[in-house]
Amino acid sequence: MNLAKSNMGAAHGPKDAFPGIAGSQASETPLIRQYWRIANRWRWVILGVVAACAITGLIITLLMTPQYTATAQIEISREGNQVTSFQGVERNNSQVDQEFYQTQYGLLKSRSLSERVATQLQLTDDPRFFEMFGVGKDGEKAFARINNRYTAAGRAARLRIAGELLRNNVDISPARLSRLVDIFFTSPNATFSARVANSWADAYIQTNLERKSQATSYGRNLLQRQLGQAKERLDESQRQLVNYASQQQIINLPTQSGSTNGPATSERSIVADDLATLNAALSQAITERIQAEARYQQAGRAGASTEALRNSAISALRQQRAELAANYQKLMVQFEPEYPAARALKAQIDQLDRSIAREESRVSGSQLADYREAQARENALKARVDQLKSSYLDLRRRSIQYNIYQQEVDTNRALYDGLLQRYKEIGVAGGVGINNISVVDTADVPQKPSRPRLLLNLAIALLAGLGLGVLVAFCLEQMDEAIADPAEIEHQFDLPLLGSVPKVGDGLNPRDVLLDRKSDMVDAYLAVQTNLGFTTAHGIPRSFAVTSTRPGEGKSTTALSLATMLARAQRRVILVDGDMRSPSVHHLGGVDHNRGLSNFLAGENDIPSLTFPMSDLGFTAMSAGPIPPNAAELLTGDRLGVLLNRLLEEYDHVVVDSPPVMGLADAPLIASKVEGVIYAIESRGIRATLVKTALSRLANANVHVFGGVLTKFEAHKANSGYGYEYGYGYGRADKANT
Known part of the structure; x- marks a missing residue:
């Protein structure tokens, strides 16, 4: 959608001196305002679609069968x-x-x-x-x-x-x-x-x-079939478990372990029981061997062992020896060791020492025998325990598959018990229907129809019509390539807006309108002249051409008007009719075109004989001259440049009414000889694509375009619908009433 079309007004004041202002403001137009502008422009289309949809909805509603x-x-x-x-x-x-x-x-x-x-x-x-x-x-x-x-x-x-x-x-x-x-x-x-x-x-x-x-x-x-299948799987797994236990000679004894939920039956292997028993016996043998070893070691400490101290015979002998030793010490106080009585006591003491030694040796031998017996018993138990450990490990290896089979049996038994319980529950609840x-x-007979609903259908029809109307409006806006607003010149063509010129009434001659200095067209071209003064460093260009995309867009009127405005500004101006294919300036001067531009281009040098005065408008004009066979061939030489240089020696400004751009080579050739071009665009009379094509031709020829003038502009037909007519006739109504 062409949402870039702005509601900016024509340039008729200080803003015209800076054409870029219009484009910048157009680009900043709020989106809602742009939509409103489109809706306002196509409001009758939208209202027509809404009315058609409402009438259609009403007719359809009245024709519908009541439901x-x-x-x-x-x-x-x-x-x-x-x-x-x-x-x-x-x-x-x-x-x-x-x-x-x-x-x-x-x-x-x-x-x-x-x-x-x-x-x-x-x-x-x-x-x-x-x-x-x-x-x-x-x-x-x-x-x-x-x-x-x-x-x-x-x-x-x-x-x-x-x-x-x-x-x-x-x-x-x-x-x-x-x-x-x-x-x-x-x-x-x-x-x-x-x-x-x-x-x-x-x-x-x-x-x-x-x-x-x-x-x-x-x-x-289903449960009955599943119950039978579960029973078969349970029997098969149990047979598989028993056969494997028989093959591997795995013997497990049942055991009972109590729990809160009741007794639970489990199994234990014989090897595990034997290993536990022998392991306990081995622990006891180790303890006894350690005790015997300790007693034996104590026996070798000069009879200080516990057994020796507890032996009654050794104690009696030690008592006798102690008594004899005491008597012997008494004799030694009075006699020498060789005294017979002393020798006899010494012999008895020695005999007692030998008896004590023999008894202690006997006790020590008994302890050694006990120690060796305990050690032999310990070794025997160790050997048996090691043998049972190997058997138990072998049993564990063989029990892996046994446990797998056992788990399968337990799983199948749990599934079978669960299915059996569910089967019993279904048997109990099978005859109960909830x-x-x-x-x-219950449904009553309705007293009035539920459809059609007139108000609802009309509301839907209005909403649908509004949506369809908006869609049609946007489609029309998208397809509409006409230039409706002055601001579109800068936005679409990147061309400065020099001004917009109102449409002259039917049957009026532009020359007659220019003679009325209070006319809207005079005001508009005065604004264009003002903007044109800011296009070059030296003010208004001394030589410029006025062209358009195709004939009938108002380029000749624009050229005539600008020449008039410059002449009224006390400038010496000459208007040259450069359209040698369809000349028009001679009509405005009331002369023929027997002599003019084509004569000079063909070789004639007497310029005054080729011009004619337009005294009422204050400038001189040169007609196109006789229509040549091929105007483009005359323009390709350097005669046009010579003409412009000679005219600029006598006149302040040379205005050339150039042919249209499309389909002809004349306009680019003329534009290349002047300082630049003013481009006339007819409001709502030319498609934007054609204007872009024509401007691209000028750009390819390196032509400088000063700006565009929107001609035949009608403010009441602008997209925004307001704001463009304020510069035309401002204050005239009050003066007329006065």
């Missing part, structure tokens, strides 16, 4: 019973409930339920039902009649069609945050709508009960 809607309400409770109580991954209750209720809503719209209702109401053989919904033509095979009755051959097809018709006209609406569900049915017959709504609720309840009964029977049969669906309100 009656009956409502039945049911309550769907959450099911709590399960066929089996197997526990799986726990899910959020809200998610489970949502899945359950969504499933029920789907069942309420199922094909089987609609066909069940059709069967119960005997709709498959009722011609009035099919005629009510506009189906059942006699030409169709399913609706063939014999004696004004449908044939039995097409009953299946009619049942399918009847079910589809019911589903298309039923609506299931669950109440928010509740277990209530409304069943709506709409048809042209109020009584029939109530019958179908009530039958739909009853059929749904019957279907729910039948489905539960079938699910119980199916679950019992209905979790109930009818809350």
Whole structure:
């Protein structure tokens, strides 16, 4: 969409001195204002589309057949019973409930339920039902009649069609945050709508009960088959376990271990029992060997062993020796060791020492024997324990597969017990039917039609018409390439806006309008002249051409007007008609074009004879001269440059009325000889793409374009619809009244 079209006004004041201001303001136009401008421009199209849609909606509403809607309400409770109580991954209750209720809503719209209702109401053989919904033509095979009755051959097809018709006209609406569900049915017959709504609720309840009964029977049969399969797997795993234990000679003894839930039977191996017993005996033997070793070591400490100290014979001998030693010491006080009595006591003491030594040696030998016996027993037990350890490790290796088989037996037994328990539960609950669906309100016969709703349909038609009208307006805006606003010249063509010129009334001569110094066109071209003074460093260009995209856009009027404005500014001006293919300046001067530009280009040098005065407008003009066979060939030489140089010696400004750009080579050739070009663009008379093409031709010829002038501008037809007419005739109404 051409959203860049701005509502900026024409340049008629200080802003005209800076044409870029218009473009910058246009680019800053709010988006809402741009949309409003488009809507305002195409408002009659939008209003027409809205009116057409409203009338169409009214006609369609009045032609529609009244429809009656009956409502039945049911309550769907959450099911709590399960066929089996197997526990799986726990899910959020809200998610489970949502899945359950969504499933029920789907069942309420199922094909089987609609066909069940059709069967119960005997709709498959009722011609009035099919005629009510506009189906059942006699030409169709399913609706063939014999004696004004449908044939039995097409009953299946009619049942399918009847079910589809019911589903298309039923609506299931669950109440928010509740277990209530409304069943709506709409048809042209109020009584029939109530019958179908009530039958739909009853059929749904019957279907729910039948489905539960079938699910119980199916679950019992399924569990029975699974129970037999589980029993076979359990027997097979037990046989496999016993055979493997026999092959590997694995003997386990049963043991009882108490628990809070009752006794639990487990098994232990004989090797493990023997190893535990021998390991305990080995620990005892090690203890006894350590004790015997300690006693034996104490025996070697000069008879200071515990056994020696506790021996009664050794104690008696030591007592006798002590007494004899005491007597011997008494004799030694009085006598020498050789005294006979002393010698006799010494001999007795020595004999007692030998007896004590023999007794201690005997005790020490007994302790050594005990130590060696304990050591031998310990070694024997160690050897047996090591042997049992090897046997136990070998048994552990062989028991890996045994344990695998044992686990399989335990798993199969647990599955079998669980299935058996579920089978018993189903057997108990199989004959009990619980209905979790109930009818809350039955459907009454509606007293007034639910459709069509006139106000709602008109509102929808108006909204649709408004949307369609806006779409049409945007499409038209997109396809419209006409230049409507002055600001578009700078935005679309990157061309400075010199000014906009209002359209001259039909039948008025531009020359006559220029003579009226208070006319709007004079004001407009004065603004163009003012802006033109800022295009070069030395002010208004001394030589410039005025061209356009195609003929009839007002370039000749622009050239004439600018020459007039410059002449009124006390400048010496000459207007040269450069359009040698379709000359027009001589008409404004009331002369012919027998002599003019083409004569000079052909070689004649007498310039004064080629010009004529336009005294009322204050400048001199040069006509195009005789129309040459090929104007472009005359313009390719240097004669045009010579002419301009000679004219600039006498005149302050040379204005050239150039031919159009499109399709001709004349305009670029003329533009290359002057300082620049003023481009005239007809408002709403030329497509933007053509203007861009023409400007690109000038750009390729390195032509300097001073700016654009929007001609034949009508403010009331601008896109914005306001703001452009303020510069034309400002204050004149007050002066006229005065």
